[in-house]
Amino acid sequence: MHALGIDIGGSGIKAAPVDAATGKLLAPRQKIPTPRPAVPDAVADVVKQLSTSFSWSGPVGITFPGVVTDGVTRTAANLDPSWIGVDAGALFGKATGDPVRVLNDADAAGVAEMTFGAGVGQRGTVLMLTFGTGIGSALFTDGLLVPNTELGHIEIRGHDAETRASERAKELHDLSWGKWAGRVDEYLQHIEALLSPHLIIVGGGISKQSDKWVPRLSGIRARIVPAVLLNDAGIVGAAMAASASAALDTSSVAGTGS
Ligand code: BGC
Numbered sequence: 001m002h003a004l005g006i007d008i009g010g011s012g013i014k015a016a017p018v019d020a021a022t023g024k025l026l027a028p029r030q031k032i033p034t035p036r037p038a039v040p041d042a043v044a045d046v047v048k049q050l051s052t053s054f055s056w057s058g059p060v061g062i063t064f065p066g067v068v069t070d071g072v073t074r075t076a077a078n079l080d081p082s083w084i085g086v087d088a089g090a091l092f093g094k095a096t097g098d099p100v101r102v103l104n105d106a107d108a109a110g111v112a113e114m115t116f117g118a119g120v121g122q123r124g125t126v127l128m129l130t131f132g133t134g135i136g137s138a139l140f141t142d143g144l145l146v147p148n149t150e151l152g153h154i155e156i157r158g159h160d161a162e163t164r165a166s167e168r169a170k171e172l173h174d175l176s177w178g179k180w181a182g183r184v185d186e187y188l189q190h191i192e193a194l195l196s197p198h199l200i201i202v203g204g205g206i207s208k209q210s211d212k213w214v215p216r217l218s219g220i221r222a223r224i225v226p227a228v229l230l231n232d233a234g235i236v237g238a239a240m241a242a243s244a245s246a247a248l249d250t251s252s253v254a255g256t257g258s
Helices: 040-053 088-096 105-116 161-165 167-172 177-195 205-212 230-253
Strands: 002-008 012-019 030-033 060-064 100-104 125-131 135-141 144-146 199-203 223-226
Touching (some): 002 105, 002 230, 012 040, 060 088, 100 230, 105 135, 105 230, 135 161, 167 177, 205 230
Parallel strands (some): 002 060, 060 100, 125 199
16 A cells, blocks of 8 residues: 655655555655744644645655654654644644554654564564664564654663764764764663663664664674664655554444454
8 A cells, every 4th residue: 555654853854655565665755844943833834745745645654753642742852842732643634634644753663674674574572773863762572563662761871861872962962983882882781771672773864874883882782783774764664654544444444443
């Protein structure tokens, strides 16, 4: 099934139609800068523009950089606080006129990575972490997602972990690769003590340069691999979620759903 995937990030909002069965983009992705301030109506306008630019009609999956339960955005650590408590599913549904599924950005990237990328066939506990403006997490057990984990916000040395070890923290504090990798290593040691994952997939923009920092992560038992889908993981995962919801709706209409 085809679905439009839209990935809302701190600096840009990206979209492309996707074949959810193969994970392939059906057209080159388009990107519009995230409006400032990134309040709900302004973001919904961009979502509408993107859907219109693909002349889209059909399921739409949208990622959000915060907790999302039943379409409602519950946190917004790196987006405008006016998002807290918004029925984003209804807002974007109205903007696009299409059935919409909203989910956490790291969860979407993780689902895509488990299906088409570095996590294919991986059983046991797998943790995908995205390093960008914040640190996002997606936790899988035998391939099944535990949604809305917020492991970027554990406390390290009295600080929110993502303020020390995200890609943004590297830029903000002008940290060398070695220094930043040391902080990531310390962060991963905390995570490992809590969850003992078999595999950690590291994603986000900075995973493009994984050779500069992944080999320096020496204090971790788990296998660590860079993400494969890079920039497209959020779009693909969003489209997969939308297409799965649409399939479920169709089967319950036909009386075969549970
Ligand atoms: C948010 C997460 C999000 C991550 C990456 C964090 O600040 O709390 O929900 O997945 O940033 O965008």
